[in-house]
Amino acid sequence: MSEGISKQLVLPKGSGFGVKNGALDKDAFRKVVTVLAAKVAPEKAGVLLKAPALKRSLIDVPKVKSVARGPDQDKLVLLKYSDQADLTEDAVQFLRSQAAELVPHELVFDYDYWSTDDVIHAILPKELEEGAPSGFAVVGHIAHMNLRPEYLPYKHIIGQVVLDKNPSVTTVVNKLDNIVDQFRVFKMELLAGEPDFVVTQSENDCKFTFDFREVYWNSRLHHEHERLIEQFKTEDVIADVFAGVGPFAIPAAKKGCGVLANDLNPSSYKYLTVNISDNKVGSLVRPFCEDGREFIRQAFNRAWDDPLAPVPQRKQRRTELKEIRAGERPAPPVGPRRNRISHFVMNLPDTAILFLDAFRGVLSPAIAGERDLSGLYAEATMPMIHTHCFTRELEPEKAEADIRQRVEEKIGHPLGADTVYHWVRSVAPQKEMYCVSFRLPYAVAYAS
Numbered sequence: 001m002s003e004g005i006s007k008q009l010v011l012p013k014g015s016g017f018g019v020k021n022g023a024l025d026k027d028a029f030r031k032v033v034t035v036l037a038a039k040v041a042p043e044k045a046g047v048l049l050k051a052p053a054l055k056r057s058l059i060d061v062p063k064v065k066s067v068a069r070g071p072d073q074d075k076l077v078l079l080k081y082s083d084q085a086d087l088t089e090d091a092v093q094f095l096r097s098q099a100a101e102l103v104p105h106e107l108v109f110d111y112d113y114w115s116t117d118d119v120i121h122a123i124l125p126k127e128l129e130e131g132a133p134s135g136f137a138v139v140g141h142i143a144h145m146n147l148r149p150e151y152l153p154y155k156h157i158i159g160q161v162v163l164d165k166n167p168s169v170t171t172v173v174n175k176l177d178n179i180v181d182q183f184r185v186f187k188m189e190l191l192a193g194e195p196d197f198v199v200t201q202s203e204n205d206c207k208f209t210f211d212f213r214e215v216y217w218n219s220r221l222h223h224e225h226e227r228l229i230e231q232f233k234t235e236d237v238i239a240d241v242f243a244g245v246g247p248f249a250i251p252a253a254k255k256g257c258g259v260l261a262n263d264l265n266p267s268s269y270k271y272l273t274v275n276i277s278d279n280k281v282g283s284l285v286r287p288f289c290e291d292g293r294e295f296i297r298q299a300f301n302r303a304w305d306d307p308l309a310p311v312p313q314r315k316q317r318r319t320e321l322k323e324i325r326a327g328e329r330p331a332p333p334v335g336p337r338r339n340r341i342s343h344f345v346m347n348l349p350d351t352a353i354l355f356l357d358a359f360r361g362v363l364s365p366a367i368a369g370e371r372d373l374s375g376l377y378a379e380a381t382m383p384m385i386h387t388h389c390f391t392r393e394l395e396p397e398k399a400e401a402d403i404r405q406r407v408e409e410k411i412g413h414p415l416g417a418d419t420v421y422h423w424v425r426s427v428a429p430q431k432e433m434y435c436v437s438f439r440l441p442y443a444v445a446y447a448s
């Protein structure tokens with residue numbers, strides 16, 4: 001909108017407008033604007049819309065159609081002015097030549113018309129208008145916001161606007177400060193809508209159900225989940241130490257991998273089992289609910305004592321076809337049950353590095369007992385460990401040096417040259433998330 005009625009079509013910003021007794025007054029947002037309309041026979045409407053003489057005079061307002069129904073059979077081609085004096089001489093002449101009659105036409109813009117930002121900017125007082133909350137994340141039917149303290153007096157109104165303007169959202173919550181518990185769950189308060197916190201969310205072609213108040217879920221990790229899952233081969237066995245409700249474990253199993261999935265949070269474990277069942281990967285994923293350290297210590301023995309199911313036939317055939325199409329020789333079919341772990345995933349960035357010493361001696365007789373795992377785990381066939389972590393170092397070189405130093409200190413061994421440091425995302429101004437992927441050193445696994 002550059003001129004004409006666009007000037008009248010704005011809500012006052014930073015005015016505390018549309019709030020009555022502390023609540024949203026939706027009626028206040030109703031605006032009636034009268035524009036000129038060219039009343040013509042129906043077959044003429046198209047001619048007017050295409051006419052160069054009218055090009056600059058036609059209505060140009062988002063969500064408003066240029067042609068309205070007139071009385072009788074006539075059509076009304078809407079113009080952007082309310083006063084005939086604003087029309088160019090060309091436009092007037094042209095309308096005359098088409099026997100168009102200029103009539104007033106009322107346009108009604110109500111609360112539903114305005115965008116979330118329009119309404120939020122209108123309701124806030126001047127001093128809060130700049131920097132007004134505009135974003136929120138959506139998980140299933142829940143929109144969650146992270147309102148700064150100065151906006152808290154308006155939290156319910158803001159929540160109501162987000163609820164009204166987003167048809168797929170039925171619950172709006174606010175994250176309370178940065179309070180996160182042992183299980184990385186943040187406290188939240190209901191701002192608007194239904195107090196229903198059990199959501200269903202899709203990711204990587206899988207369906208996840210969970211109680212958003214009780215478990216960790218972060219949709220921003222979608223690509224990180226996908227990135228690692230892509231690295232897993234169909235025949236691999238994955239051990240997910242901090243599995244949550246299964247965003248690595250379940251898509252990996254859908255691909256055909258065998259998975260040992262663990263989470264200490266009883267609610268994560270509960271929904272992990274629900275998701276295993278809903279995604280029909282029960283034969284491929286084995287869930288556990290124990291401390292990550294204990295899980296790492298037992299994982300190799302468990303895979304040996306009770307091997308995971310073979311690659312499902314269907315997945316094998318699909319992989320073979322892909323390889324044939326890509327000009328590669330298909331991998332030999334994997335028939336037997338799988339007892340060798342190829343990857344560990346450790347996504348608990350705050351502390352995952354601190355768990356790495358659990359790998360020391362994990363294949364030694366002290367833990368492996370009588371089992372001879374040396375045929376499965378040699379130098380080159382040690383599992384890859386994908387460890388998520390934070391660093392305060394912003395420059396990649398310094399970040400890598402910091403992470404390497406902390407990992408090496410924990411495992412008590414230098415990392416190999418093939419170690420990969422993957423930047424995942426910036427979490428806060430001085431906090432970067434990385435995933436360091438390294439092959440478990442032989443000397444560490446067999447350390448006595």
Ligand SMILES: C[S@@+](CC[C@H](N)C(=O)[O-])C[C@H]1O[C@@H](n2cnc3c(N)ncnc32)[C@H](O)[C@@H]1O
Pocket residue numbers: 182183184216217218221241242243244245246247248262263264265268290291292293347348349
């Ligand atoms: C950052 S979340 C990651 C969840 C999931 N892997 C993902 O990518 O969304 C970390 C998970 O570790 C779990 N956790 C925290 N401490 C743990 C521990 N000591 N042992 C096992 N799991 C733990 C939490 O319950 C949480 O689900």
